[in-house]
């Protein structure tokens with residue numbers, strides 16, 4: 112297995128299971144409270160926050176318009192600094208490039224900083240299958256790696272796992288440690304993970320990180336973390352590999368620092384993440400530390416095909432996670448129900464482009480279009496609109512379920528024929544109103560079981576407003 | 588009685604849900620508009636704003652329906668709907684729907700510009716700052732998503748409710764969080780919708796109010812349906828009913844008198 116299994120077609124079943132899981136529900140309750148409050152506070156504390164969002168959007172929009180130029184400039188700068196840029200058209204190509212680098216370096220273990228691109232391409236599975244052991248060094252990623260899971264949140268990959276489950280996992284895997292040790296406190300879990308990882312950092316031959324930004328002006332890759340694990344991952348091993356998708360390009364350091372001002376605030380409510388680390392090329396003579404080799408694997412995997420389409424806006428995404436933190440559907444079902452690596456509203460737009468709308472089709476449909484995601488997205492990505500574009504494509508391709516299609520067509524038939532509509536609705540509402548008169552509601556209704564399974568259906572009052580209005584006009 | 592008033596000629600877009608489900612809301616809207624001096628008319632050629640088709644990806648039908656709306660309503664000074672969702676559809680989405688159509692695009696934009704949701708029209712356009720109504724009891728108000736985020740409706744209904752005699756307004760925790768209705772979403776993803784609306788009804792209970800109000804009938808049907816299924820005594824009404832002093836009939840999902848639930 113080289114990639115995460117796609118279960119997006121089973122979205123409804125996944126969601127059903129998630130809603131029956133008390134620990135998951137508890138974890139989602141924390142997301143709902145903490146992330147939202149912290150972001151709101153951070154936004155309120157910075158008067159220019161809304162203006163910064165506009166600036167951040169404009170920077171990315173401009174960059175995407177001239178992406179080819181900035182990519183070339185970036186490659187030139189990386190090369191000048193002594194690094195290597197590798198272009199990967201898809202996941203397979205990227206995996207092979209990374210493996211090749213590992214093999215040339217004679218690597219048996221590689222340490223990894225948190226990278227969603229690595230999840231997207233299924234890098235861990237691929238490396239393992241080829242004799243290279245990847246070790247995740249971000250605590251959340253480490254936990255889900257042990258559990259063999261995909262992340263359930265893009266910035267808090269193990270947000271669905273509770274303390275007891277982490278303890279059980281550590282006891283299962285860290286068998287060389289004293290079985291009677293006390294792991295009841297989060298700090299003891301953290302200390303144990305640190306201890307385990309310390310050895311791995313020193314033993315690793317290659318360190319792989321993602322990138323939050325790739326700076327065209329300088330050829331620099333930038334990562335932001337809260338644990339500092341990214342720094343150790345890229346400094347200690349002999350070889351540093353950055354894997355990032357094309358749209359991470361940002362023209363200048365100044366541009367990146369503008370976007371950084373909205374990134375952490377939107378994500379965790381911090382003004383800045385604890386570590387913001389810049390790396391440019393391999394170690395130069397006289398540098399106190401740094402890798403001997405520096406590689407960047409630039410992944411396309413469908414991005415360039417989004418340029419110039421209605422989905423181009425999605426390429427502004429900086430993976431802050433605010434959209435899922437504020438999503439009522441995500442709160443109800445968690446990230447794994449979405450069935451692949453990108454959950455929530457951003458996943459609902461991005462996943463169909465990456466795995467195909469045939470498999471990912473539920474995702475853009477499973478939204479109430481409440482618009483809260485768009486209202487907090489620092490890059491002002493019109494997420495509901497993009498989900499609607501997917502629905503349009505599904506409708507055009509007849510992927511919409513036949514019953515839904517039929518109902519829509521029937522409704523449209525009447526809605527474009529006002530006289531017929533008035534007649535039909537008067538009769539229908541008269542009947543329903545009469546049937547429901549006793550209680551004012553229905554506990555079950557044929558054809559509406561999707562509604563009445565969970566709630567009563569209030570009965571209509573019985574006549575239509577238009578009929579009543581016509582009566583008033585006649586009486587006048 | 589003929590439509591009266593010396594103010595603007597307002598076409599009431601009553602919305603399909605109010606038309607079919609709860610004519611009282613339409614009458615409440617008429618009263619509020621007439622009290623504010625408007626001449627209210629109800630174009631007979633109205634049906635639906637096209638949002639169900641639009642949000643289901645059926646753009647062709649959405650356009651066909653929207654063309655009917657434009658034709659029926661473009662001759663008035665203003666178009667007012669007792670729904671943030673339908674007003675939002677016309678105001679925020681008709682432009683996009685017709686953006687590649689040089690014939691319809693200007694007509695769509697012109698209609699968008701003069702379309703408003705009822706309560707915000709009263710306050711923001713007509714300058715209404717108080718209503719002549721009585722309602723004894725404690726009420727709480729849910730912010731429906733489209734009205735809140737597409738049209739910026741938040742303070743307006745609360746300001747007018749504060750002028751209703753005898754009414755005390757309670758805060759609804761998480762009032763800005765979606766109720767889980769989402770149009771066809773509530774049926775297509777019924778179980779998720781149920782989870783979301785259950786959080787809403789728990790918050791309604793926390794508010795301690797005896798009446799729940801909102802400005803969109805879709806959300807109201809959803810929340811009322813859940814509250815009634817849970818056996819809650821909280822009454823659910825459209826905000827216009829209370830503002831117009833027309834909240835004396837049965838609330839949404841309530842029997843006229845002494846009825847029982849149809850199994």
Ligand code: SF4
Pocket residue numbers: 427428429430431432433434435456457484487488489490491492
């Ligand atoms: S879509 Fe917007 S809110 Fe969601 S992760 Fe991307 S940048 Fe953040």
